[in-house]
Amino acid sequence: MSSNKKNDLVNVPHQILEEAQKAGIEAQEEKRAGTFFHVDQTTVHSKVNELFEGKLELMDVKDALQKYSWLKDYMWKLVDKNKDEFTKKVAEDYSGGYFMRILPGAELTFPLQSCLMITQKNLEQRVHNIIIAEEGSKAHIITSCLQHSNVPSAAHLGISEIYVKKGAVLNFTMIHQWSENTLVRPRSAVEIGDGATFVSNYVCMRPVRDVQMYPAAYCRGVNSRVSFNSILYGHKDSQLDIGSKAVLSGKGSKAEMVSRAIAREGSKMIIRGMIEGDSSDCKGHLECRGLLMDDKSFMQSIPELIAKKKGVEITHEAAVGKISEKEITYLMTRKLSRDQAVSLIIRGFMDVGILGLPDALNVEIKSIVDASTQAD
């Protein structure tokens, strides 16, 4: 399919847009550097804000492959085609995905947004995304993945390969709003060059049947940096197996991982984190805090620290447990009911401040987090 010339968000059905907005998509395109919509198996919209013309490229990855012969070298370079049944399926056949390229030295003062959405029953959506942050560029990307609320069951298999080149700064925020019947298997990897920084934020607030993901960051550049931050709200029997891996091979490279997780209503959560120090002066820190709300739920934190060179400095802190009764009672002495006290503590715990986003985005993400935690 050819889609890069479909130019208006009016092509996106109203209902879909409305759902997407709840997952962080901004309908007023002038507030975004660019907007990309892939619904089911079609890229229905892909447009660069004219203010940012010449600073970035945004199109369906299939169109991009036609346009640039060099792009095939970026496909399946960081993620192994044969890694598992899901990567194999996407390698066999996929419906597209986004190609985002921030041109050298370009600074995107507005976020770039993408929405991957499922509206068809029993669909297995397969996408392959490529992001290239060229040398010295700076950008925020916000990507929402969601399933339309009237779809009973579906699967999403998504490959993402991200390249952050020398001196570039890329902040990538992914919001998952799946449903109680979605199987989700993202497979992502990032390569980070000299002096480059990649920040990955993952926010999962709605119930989901089963997500398993373990994105990998390869800090190959000198003084390269990576942060993985996640806010995970597991409820209504959700199964989340979420982790991230950082391989620090660049001299002076650094990794930081912070997660906040809540498990309730029979949800099962495994929070993993691995930092591997392959060069002598690299540093890493991993922090995981989890709250278990009831006895039907389960939470496990699995931190892994690997040092292969002398002088590697990697640390971790992990704590999983219940909300302290003392804190609840304290708030109740301030006229809050037990439920209000619990939800206040939960909202405070799901601190979007850990994501390091600019104020405007912070407010947007916070409202998504608050909406979900207030719903129960």
Place this chain on the structure above:
Amino acid sequence: MINMDILEVRDLSVNVEDKLILKNITFSLKEGVSHILFGPNGSGKTTLISTLMGLPGYEVVSGKIFFMGEDITQKGVDERAKLGLVVSFQNPPEITGVRLGDLLKLCLGKASTDEFTEEEQKQIEAFKLTSFLNRETNVGFSGGERKRSEILQLIFLKPKLMLLDEPDSGVDVESLRLIASEIQHYVEATGSSALIITHKGDIMEHVKAGYGCILLQGQFHCFTEPMGIYEDIKKLGYEGCVACRMRTREGWQSEQ
């Protein structure tokens, strides 16, 4: 009788961890009056106000608590708070993730999106807490800072009866003056009552208390002239003070 009772406790016995800490205590607190509560360490002062507030872990084995004439013995913490009974903690816990500013708004009955009024901002400033609004409640607060935040929360809750557990301990001279005069101002302006636990007399320089009470060996004794009680305790000790006053019945609360 000029003053009505705001709180009445009858034959109250309280267990903590299966140990009897308070034995059949009976007393009442007057409306529109501040009461100072003295008592040796471990005598059960914190236990008493925790029980009055209904905090978990304090088991009422017998007796009843009436607040403004209503039996609240079985009521939950938040219900009591909504009736106008509030407590400031001797050692308040850290509430990670909950900003003091948001908590103060909740105390005022505001949503977190609401703004403070100019008046409220002034009061926050007077308590030297403006720079704490974005900090997580009590996290990393010094001892004195915690006390200031406790008292301001209480005042914002607009209570009918404040139970204050050592609002003065660990507090510097200036903050003590501030805390004490704010309590006095609130009680005076609203006709509400206070029960203030303390080990020292300084707070009475600014709080005009009507009664001085002593909790001793699980028993509650209440007298007029709290300053005199404090002087007696210094001279005669807690036991000596109670024995002497009981003998002379001087200032003894008439109906007991």
